Amino acid sequence: MNADGTHWNPDMETLGREELEALQLERLKETLQRCARSPFYQAWFRDAGFEPGGFESLEDIRGLPCMEKDTLRGGDPTRFLTVPLDDVVRIHSSSGTTGQATVIFHTARDIEAWAELVARCMYMVGVRRSDVFQNMMGYGLFTGGLGFHYAAEKIGALVIPAGSGNSRRQIQLMRDFHTTVIHIIPSYALYLLEVFGELGVDPRGGTDLRIAFIGAEPHTEGLRRRVEEAYGVSAYNSYGLSEMCGPGVAFECPEQEGMHVWEDSFLMEVLDPLTLEPVEEGKEGELVFTSLNREGMPLLRYRTRDLASVYRGECPCGRVHRRISRIKGRSDDMFIVKGVNVFPMQVEKVLLGVLGVGSNYQIVLDTVGAMDEMRVLVEVAGELWHGEVRELNRLRRRIMEELRQEVLVTPLVELVEPGSLPAGEGKAVRVVDKREHARHARGD
Numbered sequence: 001m002n003a004d005g006t007h008w009n010p011d012m013e014t015l016g017r018e019e020l021e022a023l024q025l026e027r028l029k030e031t032l033q034r035c036a037r038s039p040f041y042q043a044w045f046r047d048a049g050f051e052p053g054g055f056e057s058l059e060d061i062r063g064l065p066c067m068e069k070d071t072l073r074g075g076d077p078t079r080f081l082t083v084p085l086d087d088v089v090r091i092h093s094s095s096g097t098t099g100q101a102t103v104i105f106h107t108a109r110d111i112e113a114w115a116e117l118v119a120r121c122m123y124m125v126g127v128r129r130s131d132v133f134q135n136m137m138g139y140g141l142f143t144g145g146l147g148f149h150y151a152a153e154k155i156g157a158l159v160i161p162a163g164s165g166n167s168r169r170q171i172q173l174m175r176d177f178h179t180t181v182i183h184i185i186p187s188y189a190l191y192l193l194e195v196f197g198e199l200g201v202d203p204r205g206g207t208d209l210r211i212a213f214i215g216a217e218p219h220t221e222g223l224r225r226r227v228e229e230a231y232g233v234s235a236y237n238s239y240g241l242s243e244m245c246g247p248g249v250a251f252e253c254p255e256q257e258g259m260h261v262w263e264d265s266f267l268m269e270v271l272d273p274l275t276l277e278p279v280e281e282g283k284e285g286e287l288v289f290t291s292l293n294r295e296g297m298p299l300l301r302y303r304t305r306d307l308a309s310v311y312r313g314e315c316p317c318g319r320v321h322r323r324i325s326r327i328k329g330r331s332d333d334m335f336i337v338k339g340v341n342v343f344p345m346q347v348e349k350v351l352l353g354v355l356g357v358g359s360n361y362q363i364v365l366d367t368v369g370a371m372d373e374m375r376v377l378v379e380v381a382g383e384l385w386h387g388e389v390r391e392l393n394r395l396r397r398r399i400m401e402e403l404r405q406e407v408l409v410t411p412l413v414e415l416v417e418p419g420s421l422p423a424g425e426g427k428a429v430r431v432v433d434k435r436e437h438a439r440h441a442r443g444d
C-alpha cells in the first residue's frame, strides 16, 4: 500500500461520497454474482424472488431478507461458500461457545483484505514501523488476536503476541520491550491497573505506552478517559464482529468522535429492529451489514443486533466513510461478560437440565472492582429449599460447574427461596445489567 503519512490507503480513505457509492455498487454487484454460485444463496434468492442480475442501485438490496445469526447456525457451514473449500485457508468463529458459535471461512485474499483494513485503522491513529505493539487479545478462533496481529506486522511494527491473561507477565513484557501500543479489552485494561498498583508501577512513568486500542465489548466514554489518564495514552474504540471479518469494521480516527465504518468494504444499513425499515439519519437503530469485499463467504444484510446511530455531517479528518456512535446495546438479549458472548437461553438450558422445568432465574451482571461479575439467582423447589444445607451446596456447585462449561465464564450461583424472584405477566426480565456501561446506555 502507498501510505502517505496520514492514510494507510489513500485511494480508499480519500474517496468522495459519490465515488465511494459507485465503488459500493460495483462491489455489491460482484458480490451478488459470487453469491449466485453457492447453493445457499441460490435458494435464498429464489425464495425471495430476487434477481441478482437486475440490480440497479444500492437500495435494491432491500429486496432481500436479512440474514441472522440463526441463518448461519446449524447445517453444513460450507453451504455458504462461494469458492471451492480448497481455496479456504482459515476459519474463525464468534466468541460464543461451541453451541452458539458461527463459523466464518476465509480465503487467502480475505485474510489479506482484513489485515489491510485493520492496518488502515492502526495507521490512521499513528501506529508506525517504529512502534512496539503488544496484542493482549485472545489468539485463536476469536478474531481479536490474529486480526490485529497481521495488520501490525504489515505496518512493520514489532509485534508481541502476548495473548490474553497473565497480568504480571504482560506488565513485564511492556517494560522489557518498551511497548508503545497495546490492544486490550476495556474491562481488562481497568483490571490491569490494579496489578500495576500491586507491583508499585505507574503505567504513565513506568512504561512507554502511547496508544491503546480498546474494543470487542461495550464501554463508556468515561471508561475510555480513565484508561487514557491512567496509562498516559490515547485510547481508540475498535468495533467489529466475526461475521464481517472481526476488528476492522469501524474504528475511531484521531478526532475520537464516532467510528468510521469502512464503507468500501461494508454496506451499512441502520434499521428499526422491529419493522426492519431504515431509521432516520442520526436516530438509533440496528446495524445491518453486507460484505463488499469478501471472497470465501460473503454475507448479505447480516443483522448484528448492535444498536447505534450514525453521525451527521462530515468528520474534520476528511474521511467520508460514515461514522457510528458507540454501540448502545443489543436488540436481542445476548450479553457480553468478560469478552464472551452469553445468551440467557444458555443459562436456562443448564438450569432445565439440572432442576427440571419451572425454575425461575435471573442473571445479574455487575462491576466488581474493575471486572465483570455474573451472578445467577435460581429459585429452588420448596422441598429442596427446606432440605439439607449440604444438598443445596452440592446443587449450587453443580449448577456453577455446568454453567461454566456452557458459557465459558464462571458465574456466582445463589439459590433462593421459591417465589422470591420477580415474575411479572409480560416477558421475564432475565438479565439485570448493573454494569457502568449498561447504566450509561440506559441513561440512568
Ligand code: AMP
Pocket (backbone or CB within 6 Å): 093, 094, 095, 096, 143, 214, 215, 216, 217, 218, 219, 237, 238, 239, 240, 241, 242, 243, 246, 304, 306, 326, 327, 330, 341
Ligand atoms: P464476536 O463476533 O464474537 O467478535 O462479537 C462481536 C460483537 O462484540 C459485536 O456484535 C458487538 O456486540 C460486540 N463488540 C465488538 N466491538 C465492540 C465495541 N467496540 N463496542 C461495543 N461492542 C462491541
Ligand code: ZN
Pocket (backbone or CB within 6 Å): 253, 254, 255, 260, 315, 316, 317, 318, 319
Ligand atoms: Zn474522522
